[in-house]
Amino acid sequence: MSKTILISNRLPVTIKKEGDKPVFQESIGGLATGLKSYQQKSGALWIGWSGVAEESLSEKEQQAIDETLQSDYSCVPVTLTKKDIDDYYYGFSNKTIWPLFHYFINKVHYNARTWEAYEEVNTKFFKVADRLMDDRDTVWIHDYQLMLLPQMIRDKYPNAKIGFFLHIPFPSYELFRTLIWREEILRGMLGADLIGFHTYDYVRHFFSTCTRLLGTSRKIHTVKYEDRQIHVGAFPMGIDYNFFTQHITDAPTEESFKKMASEKTILSIDRLDYTKGIPEKIRSFKRLLVKYPQYRGKVRFNLIVAPSREKVASYEELKQQISELVSSVNGMFGTVDWMPIWFYFQSFSQEELISFYRYSDVLLVTPLRDGMNLVAKEYTAARTDLQGMIVISETAGAASELGEGVIVNPNDYAAVAEGIRTALEMPTDEKKARNKMMQERLKRYNVHFWVNTFLGRLEQLTQIKNAAVPVSLDRDQTQLIRAYQRAKKRIIFLDYDGTLVGFARTPELAHPDLKLKQLLRTLSASPKNTVVIASGRDKESLTQWFSDLNLHMVSSHGLWVLHPGQKWKMTMQLNNEWKKAIYPILQMNTDRMPGSFIEVKDYSLAWHYRLCEPEAIDLWLPSIKANLMNMTGSLNLQILQGKKVLEVKDNRISKGSAVPIFMRNQNYDFILGVGDDRTDEDLFAALPADAFSIKVGPDDTRAAYRLKSWQSVRALLTQMAETEKNADPQIESAQSHL
Known part of the structure; x- marks a missing residue:
């Protein structure tokens, strides 16, 4: 279970x-x-x-x-x-x-x-x-x-x-x-x-x-x-709302709170941490007393700082800075009968904190940066009389849910001082209206809602995942390897970029490494194997990289085919007249999109945007594609959306169209096709139903199986190569001389 x-x-x-x-x-x-x-x-x-x-x-x-x-x-x-x-x-x-x-x-x-x-x-x-x-x-x-x-x-x-x-x-x-x-x-x-x-x-x-x-x-x-x-x-984390609204406290500090009724009380509760903006709070309170002297003797600031990470030197320095600032403000404004800031460097129980909440007119929550800050939510919930008001930093996560509070920039001392004054002077009806909206929200989105929503979503997602196809091969490749071992005649179609190598900043940098060439040499050396590199690359690059191996090659998404010992042949006759109309459009977008560039191929144009700012691409790509589609609609052209690339080519060409050239009049008992891109879906569609079609990566696919990365593809091919070495000692001997 x-x-x-x-x-x-x-x-x-x-x-x-x-x-x-x-x-x-x-x-x-x-x-x-x-x-x-x-x-x-x-x-x-x-x-x-x-x-x-x-x-x-x-x-x-x-x-x-x-x-x-x-x-x-x-x-x-x-x-x-x-x-x-x-x-x-x-x-x-x-x-x-x-x-x-x-x-x-x-x-x-x-x-x-x-x-x-x-x-x-x-x-x-x-x-x-x-x-x-x-x-x-x-x-x-x-x-x-x-x-x-x-x-x-x-x-x-x-x-x-x-x-x-x-x-x-x-x-x-x-x-x-x-x-x-x-x-x-x-x-x-x-x-x-x-x-x-x-x-x-x-x-x-x-x-x-x-x-x-x-x-x-x-x-x-x-x-x-x-x-x-x-x-x-x-998933904004909530609080146990009922606990803070229903909890009846008998904290020993209750009587002392009642004696404060003649003073307006500002409360701040933080852990000792430089992210909490505690010195900035003190300076903001000082600004309030300087600009609005009518608050002197009338307002008390309870500054609670809980000890934290006392082994860290910077925290001890922060404590010293806070103490000095408190002393400075109290020395400047304090009297025999009134002390502006009451500094508590200690932890309080939850019951005592609720007492502070219920007897404080304003909660000052002004971290310089905070993931959430549940204190703001606890205070709002605890004020069942709807008479408190929060002054909260715009950089606290809770601010997105407590927008009816007084929102301030914690770095602006004058703005925080004004925020405190606004909260202190806010009319009763306005406070009630604002607090009611915040409390209703906190009541709905409480901590139990947070837990159930997150775990419910996790359960839903994994049900979808477990029902999805294709099957992952990353953990169990036994069936494929056994089929490979039993086969007497095999054909292997392999995409290149994103399948055999990772993506590089520019296409020319993604050349094959020595390990890959050794791996392909072993596989292609077997008399049982026909190994085909089926790529969108130009034929010149593939020739330069692989001409010394016993490989079949398909370039330009199926336009050119090369068999070992022969010359490249076109699979159909095309012309390039359309480039005159399309190239200027791509060039215009290249000029306004830093990092993009055009790759000119024999019978296609590829616009690469891997190095562009993602936000700029998100903004402009739909209009670029729409513009190209308007231009290509009457030209028998296809726009292929690849991995950070748009390629324009004749719509009669695809990797799938090259498959019959290799399959015709053959009787393969093991067929493997591997690819990572939209262009490889045509290859998968052209393969027989009993083929091992493998999609690399997470995108939707018609392939029967999946591998997570090009490294996983290499690992699978290595297993297959090991089978060849064990079956044919001559291959292993040849490999050792590389």
Whole structure:
């Protein structure tokens, strides 16, 4: 029976050693709270670090903790050493990923040692999951500490349902590309079936980054990567709305709050972090007191900062800066009877925070960058009297759902000061109307809705995936290899670009490497094999690259055919008069699209745009295609949409039209056709029903099978070549002399 496994850096249970005894305490963070009820109802397992370093526990203690976590909390711990924590968590996660993803590029540290630790710890998480998993399970992985884990699980469990959610912002391409290990991170995330972010801005940045760095294509809400389609969406995380509206607190601070009734109260609650804009809040409050002296003695600012990452030097410096700014404002404006800022450098219980919420007139939520910020939602929900008002940064993820609040630029102290004044002076009826709309939204889109929506979408996507054809050959090629071994007469059709080699920046750079030529030499040396390179390339390039091999070749999408020891022959007679009309159109678009260029072939024109800005292509490509279609409608021409290329050619030519030349009067008992592009669909259509037709990549196809990449094609051909070597020692001997 399939099961659900939740994986995050920390378990929802924190363990602390008090003397020799471990103490278990349930966490109250947003993720732990949000998934707690789901875990209890579903019986899901939760994998994560317990919070205690391996060296701090004896083997007996570790075993006892493991048993308690599993039996009482359905949790399975990952064991981390102090070095793991220093290098993986405090190092790569919080000195590289955290500042970069929050746009603090000046604070990013690059260190090969911490990157290796990040890889190693992700592997540790995988090994724990591997002990528990089977191929039918659902896995939901959380946050930036585990971005390599989805692909690790995918490699071993290709049919598992894998979701990944990033709880922090995903940065723009311009920032992300500065990351040294950028492609490894992206590929790790793309192991998931469903990737979730808090806002569509982050989704847009992710799409753009994948396109630019990995050359992926996008279709509506999906990234097409290798042989898979990964859905990417915005799933704003909610709160347990009923908890904050129905919870009756008897916190010991209740009486002290009642004594504040004569003062207007501004509240700020943050973890100690440079992304939260805490110094900027203090300066904005100071600006309020300077510009509007009537608030002096009338307004109290409760500044709560929870200790965090105290091992990181920059955080200690930030704490010192905050303390100095608070002292400066209090010294400048404070009196015997009034202190402007009350600074609490401590953590409060959830009950105490609810008391703060209910007795604060304004919540100041002005991070410089924040993935979501659930405090803003908690405050809005807790104000059941509809009399509070949030002042929220436009760069906080929650701002997209709390648009009725006062939205400000956190870097503009004057604007934040004005926002505070607006919130303080807002008429009662207006506050009620705004809060009512926000509360209705938060009530509908609560944390349970978030969990159910994400997991429901994951289930839906994987049902579609499991019902789809063609069959992937990446894990099991037994049937094909056995058919190859049994066959006495074989024909193999191979596309070139994207099938035997990866795409290069320009076509001339994608020449065959030595390993590929050795592989093709082995296959074509077998007397049983007819190997055909069927490409859109010009015949001159194919001749230059492969004339020394015993290969058959098809160039220009079927226009030219070459058999070993013979000359190129045209499959039909054509003329090039149409080029005079089409070339100027392509040239005009080349001039206005930096990075594009025209490849002139014998009887076709190819307009390449691989190096162009993706947004510019998205904008202009439809009109370019429409213009070309208007010109070609009466000229018997076809516009082929390839991988980052538009090719105009005679519509009578196709790779499929060349197939009968090789199949006529032959009795092949093994037929293989492999290609990655739209042009190869004509080849697949022309092959017999019992052929092994293989599509490379994720696009829709009529092929019967699929491989994820050109590397997978090479691996398959290598297996076939090994069969030839084992069957014919002379081939192996010839190969060794290359």
